[in-house]
Amino acid sequence: MRKLIISLLLLMMLTGCWSSEELNDQAFIGVLIIDRNDDGIEVTFGVPLTTNLASGETSGSASGGEVFGYFSRTAPTLEEAMQKVQGDLSRRANIGQNRNIVVGRRFAEEGITPVLELAARNPNIRMNTNMFLVDGYAKDEVAKATVTSERFFISILNKYVEHRTALQTTIKDFMLSKASGGDGLLPIINFSNTTEGAMVGKSSTVGTGGAAIIKKGKLVEPILTPDQTSAAQSIRNQLGNYFFSIKSPTENGWIGLYSTSVDVKTKIVKKEKKYHILIKPTSEVEAISNNSTMNFAIYEEVKKLEDRIDQFSDQLHADTMLIIQQTGADVFHFDRYMMVKYPQEWRKIKDHWREYYRDQLAIDIDSDIRIRRKGSTVRSFKSQFIEHNEGD
Amino acid sequence: MKQEEKEKREKLVQLEQQNEQMQQQSQLEQLTQREQQDQQMKQDAMEQQESIASSPELAPRLEWFKLRLERVAEVVFHEFTVDYGHSCVLIYMSGMFDIKQAERNLLEPLLGKVFYMKDELTQYLFSRNxxxxxxxxxxxxxxxxxxxxxxxxxxxLFQGEPRMLVLPYANYETRSIVEAPNETVLRGPREAFIEDIGVNISLLRRRIKSPLLKTEEYTFGRHTSTRVVLAYMEGICKDSLIHEVRRRISYLDIDGVLSSSQIEETITDRSSSPFTQIQYTERPDVVSSSILEGRVAILVDNTPIALLAPTTIFSKMQSSEDYYQNFVAATAIRYIRYLFLFISFLLPSFYIAISTFHAEMIPFRLLVTVASAREVVPFPALLEAFIMEISFEALREASVRIPKSIGQTVSIIGALIIGTAAVQAGIVSAAMVIIVSVTGIASFIIPSFDLGLSFRLMRFPLMLLAGTFGIFGIACGMFLIYTHALNLESFGVPYLTPMAPSNRDSAKDVWMRAPWWRMNERPSFAAPNNRNRQKKQARGWKLEQEDLE
Incomplete structure (x- = not known):
């Protein structure tokens, strides 16, 4: 008992001298924006301004001030720039909460390796921090963005990832393997004008765009279109809700389809002394509209439609893979499949894997997509109701 | 001339005063001397009369009783004579003795008869009864x-007869049996113990009508002569346990036993521990079920609380309600109770730890909300938590002590100050108010009040630890508490039985409340030799039914 009292008294002496830090003495970085300009690297901390988020009131704008602030400084290196920003802040910057790193186009072109280096060594930076690319000068674009649908800009980014709207690429994805290290896809966030975009009527709202291919930490051309990005998402098993339309197998009309999720299995096989990556997307789709004469009650027609969907999927995946493969960036880290299944052969080619991947690796796509739900009407609305009535 | 007269007068006055003082002093001395002599004489007389008291003569015995009961206002010496010439004295305390019964059953028959010889009287009273x-x-x-x-x-008392009759007409006012005020249940019996031990034992006996229910009576307290009863089931309760209870109780030699806590603290294994190792209850049904499990109950006169030993921390987590409710619901509620045990114990420290050390652990949006709520608060989280927790404890303590008529006012003021005003003034954050209220509610979910209290008190050192070392500090504190609890024993039974040491059979009553038809065995820690509680297959009728079908 006496020992317990003494140890507790000793603890009291430590109060306040330990590394405890009150919430209000810290600035929690919600987004880290990194750009390159002529003077060096510009680092921007996006910090929620808790002082302006009045307590007890539900909406942040009640006190009138900004709820999210950006603090930026430029320095030759990333670390120096971060130190300079910290020097401007009245509170200690805490990067432990950060889940988003947004890089500018120029920084990506010159290489995102400083970020990866920092993350690899610093335990405070999460390995699953999401990376985004802004096709332009990221700080300017992000800072001027109007945030309407969420409280903070970063919440929008988090929701994109959470709802699988955007491709998710984390720092860890660049470090998955040695042979293809630094390869990956960076999702692009767009900033719209007033007439089209995430929120019409407001300027510069946030939206998703395509994706940029990163090879050895550097951005390479071309940039994937949104459709191709969806295909890439699907290969990475990240594709969520997806609407698309297919030409009807019967005549010129089209059929609207909706896929809730795509399950992709990837494996490597050896065929005739050549290695094939086999990508097998399987999905069940729902028919949501029918603007043709196709009758869903007829098995053959449905079968034909399914074949068409498979073709469409194969084509989209193959096109995307072709573009990526030509850059030599193994963004999906196929080398890991090779390494696990054929370790002997892998050892021979691992030093020039990227060349092998670009020139010799065959990529086969075999979609298997079924129509699960055809809707309550078998024929199109037009043929079933309107034309039928005219016949009366 | 005048001056001389004056001087003379003054001298006279002085002399008179001196005389008076002298007289007073001597009177005082005489008085004290007399008192001392009196007392000496009394003591001598008492010593002498110890022998006189057992003599057949009535007068010296009466003198002895009168000496002993001097300055006792309520004692009555009723002297009367039975024909022919047998003088008797009835001595009793008015207010504790039913004089009407005595009049009808003793005085009437005695005074209505004629005893010619003394032997006739003694035969009538003692031999023939x-x-x-x-x-x-x-x-x-x-x-x-x-x-x-x-x-x-x-x-x-009778003249010429050393034997003295004891009339069993003790009769005093007791409180009637009321509903258990502190351990209320929805479905179980409502009765609670009262202060009178005779009534309390009858409450037990009414539930266990078995000659195996033993009620050993002891008397403790040099002046109070308090009755203490050990109740247990012979054959179910371990002999060693009964011996141990008797042995520990035998060391009690105190001037007064006024409550069961005096006994509890004397016989408990480790009285300095924050965990009490003896269970107490005010419910006869709880005592009965514990006795049937093989435990010993200790009832103390003038206390509406019975003690139960041995006990474990898990039996304190069980409410008697558990055994009256549907077992599915009871099991679910038991889990909620365990959850809130940890909440009452850890929530404030956990909040302090993660908000001052591990802010990375809080989801971003929650963090922003908490941080913005704390923005105006001038205190560190640890101090803020202490202020709130201590004022909550004060409020709780006050609400127990405050007279009922003004209790409502205080609770309203308390709620206003702690809840609304403190937050609006920016002294504490709304998040802290939520945490303190949840903690407060949680600590009352624990069925045993003293276990809840010990967890509530241990919360404070744990908060300090959390404020100095974060989660690491909490882990250290938990470890210390756990080691301490592991070290505890209640009458030879480890405090964490049946978890540590683990016992699968008994554990079924910890993680779930087994249905009654599955509780075939008593918990092994209390009754290791006689564990069979009921015939296997209590639901045999169902098997029979299936066979028929």
């Missing part, structure tokens, strides 16, 4: 008779 009174017995030691008078019995 012809008085219409049950439980009538006699003592021949005057000290015993005196004790009987003090307990509310009547004593009848």
């Amino acid at each position: 012809q008085l219409p009174v049950t439980e009538l017995h006699w003592v021949d030691r005057a000290a015993d008779a005196l004790q009987a008078i003090l307990q509310g019995y009547g004593i009848l």
Whole structure:
């Protein structure tokens, strides 16, 4: 008992001298924006301004001030720039909460390796921090963005990832393997004008765009279109809700389809002394509209439609893979499949894997997509109701 | 001339005063001397009269009793004579003795008869036992008779007879049996113990109508002579446990036993521990079920609380309600209770730890909300938590002590100050108010009040640890508490039984409340030798039914 009292008294002496830090003495970085300009690297901390988020009131704008602030400084290196920003802040910057790193186009072109280096060594930076690319000068674009649908800009980014709207690429994805290290896809966030975009009527709202291919930490051309990005998402098993339309197998009309999720299995096989990556997307789709004469009650027609969907999927995946493969960036880290299944052969080619991947690796796509739900009407609305009535 | 006269007068006055003082002093001295002499004489007389008291002569015995009961206002010496010429004295304490019964059953028959010889009277009273009174017995030691008078019995003395009759008409006002005020249940019996130990034992006996239910009676307290009863089931309760309880109780030698806590603290294994190792209850049904499990119950007169030993931390987490409710619901509620045990214990420290050390652990949006709520608060989280927790404890303590008529005012003021005003003034954050209220509610979910109290108190050192070392500090504190609890024993039973040491059979009553038809065995820690509680297949009728079908 006496020992317990003494140890507790000793603890009291430590109060306040330990590394405890009150919430209000810290600035929690919600987004880290990194750009390159002529003077060096510009680092921007996006910090929620808790002082302006009045307590007890539900909406942040009640006190009138900004709820999210950006603090930026430029320095030759990333670390120096971060130190300079910290020097401007009245509170200690805490990067432990950060889940988003947004890089500018120029920084990506010159290489995102400083970020990866920092993350690899610093335990405070999460390995699953999401990376985004802004096709332009990221700080300017992000800072001027109007945030309407969420409280903070970063919440929008988090929701994109959470709802699988955007491709998710984390720092860890660049470090998955040695042979293809630094390869990956960076999702692009767009900033719209007033007439089209995430929120019409407001300027510069946030939206998703395509994706940029990163090879050895550097951005390479071309940039994937949104459709191709969806295909890439699907290969990475990240594709969520997806609407698309297919030409009807019967005549010129089209059929609207909706896929809730795509399950992709990837494996490597050896065929005739050549290695094939086999990508097998399987999905069940729902028919949501029918603007043709196709009758869903007829098995053959449905079968034909399914074949068409498979073709469409194969084509989209193959096109995307072709573009990526030509850059030599193994963004999906196929080398890991090779390494696990054929370790002997892998050892021979691992030093020039990227060349092998670009020139010799065959990529086969075999979609298997079924129509699960055809809707309550078998024929199109037009043929079933309107034309039928005219016949009366 | 005038001056001389004055001087003379003054001298006279002085002399008179001196005389008076002298007289007063001597009077005082005489008085004290006399008192001392008196007391000396009294003591001498008492010593002498110890022998006189057991003599057959009535007068010296009466003198002895009168000396002993001097300046005791409520004692009554009723002297009367039975024909022919047998003088008797009835001594009793008014207010504790039912004089009407005595009049009807003792005085009426005695005074209505004629005894020619003394032997006739003694035969009538002692040999043939012809008085219409049950439980009538006699003592021949005057000290015993005196004790009987003090307990509310009547004593009848006879001339020429050393034996003294004890009339069992002790009768005093007791509280009636009411609904258990602190351990309320929805479905179980409502009765609670009262202060009178006789009634309390009858409440047990009404539930366990078995000759195996033993009620050993002891008397403790040099002046209070408090009755203490050990109740247990012979054959179920371990002999070693009964011996141990008897042994520990035998060391009690105190001037007064006024409550069961005096006994509890004397016989408990580790009295300095924050965990109490003896369970207490005010419910006879809880005591009965514990006795049937093989535990010992200790009932103390003038206390509406019975003690139960041995006990474990898990039996304190069980409410009697668990055994009256549907077992599925009872099991679910039991889990909620365990959850809130940890909440009452850890929530404030956890909040302090993660908000000052591990802010990375809080989801971003929650973090922003908490941080913005804390923005105006001038205190560190640890201090803020302490202020709130201590004021909550004060409020709780006040609400127990405050007279009912003004209790409502205080609770309203408390709620206003702690809840609304403190937040609006920016002294504490709304998040802290939520945490303190949840903690407060959680600590009352624990069925045993003293276990809840010990967890509530241990919260404070844990908060300090959390404020100095973060989660690491909490882990260290938990570890210390756990080691301490592991080290505890209650009458030879480890405090964390059946978890540590683990016992699968008994554990079924910890993680779930097994249905009654599955509780075939008693918990092994209390009754290792006689574990069979019921015939296997209590639901045999169902098997039979299936066979028929």
